[in-house]
Amino acid sequence: MSIARLDFELPNVGAGPDPLSLDAFAADYEASVLLFQRDYHCGNCKDQLQDVAERYDEFTERNVAVVSILPEPKARAREWQDSFELPFPLLADPDADVGEQSDQPTRFGALGELHDLVGRMPQTVILDTRNDALDTHSIHEGDTPSDRPSIDAMLGELDDLLAA
Template identity: 35%
Template sequence: MSIELGTKVNDFTLPNQDGEKVSLSDFKGKYVVLYFYPKDMTPGCTTEACDFRDHHESFAELDAVIIGISPDPEARHQKFIDKHDLPFTLLSDEDHQVADQFDVWKLKKNFGKEYYGIERSTFILDKEGNLVKEYRKVQVKDHVLDALNYIKENSED
């Protein structure tokens, strides 16, 4: 199951790094950058999170919030935030319900082993909660700038 571009994303609620329940609908009226990543503290995920951190202010100026989602537990998210000074929310999707909704929970192969995990992907929602852009099978380099530029070019001033 995948969400189609131009359609409203169903509301969901997941715990954040502090154990507080956060719903997508909490951000109505803002652009939402939902980025799904495989695992806290790994090299690619750390690079991506730090890139979002370094451009956080630019996203905020465009009225956009950044939300990271992975299957890691809340406590691990908090350590990741503390270690890298991340200024945005990380949500814990341990049962991958939201990852399934966005069709990013995939069979992966690594060194001959098969397992299920997150396919690195980013989704941009408009201020009404409609999916307006998706980046699947993301390569970390320059990805954050691509997302930022998309919002710059498509935001209502």
């Protein structure tokens, strides 16, 4: 599975530049993990971000950037950042343009397309950012709100990528 080359610039309320251009930001890393969230109210999303934050040093030891993308306005994303103090970028994608560009999965057909709260599913994209590229290494498309790769699974994918 592959998606078109991802490059975007979005408002950032977390660590790093605001706004954040993926191409410029990722250039300093070997790989990047993009965590596409469902919405502001998603408890699984909040749990995932806190889990990644707790083990963030394992990503930085591998020279890997983590970027979370929330399909909400900047003010809502800032509420998450104020609550969780994430050590990585938390981007606001109020119109879900980047989610659409990355083919973030939805369910419930037309209803899901109209209402992100019930339709949008989580997605994790690992990019190989070596050699000034943003090449897709792997994509995990969630089938349910809780269908996300574990931290260990993400780190394993990254180890495989970086060993190649």
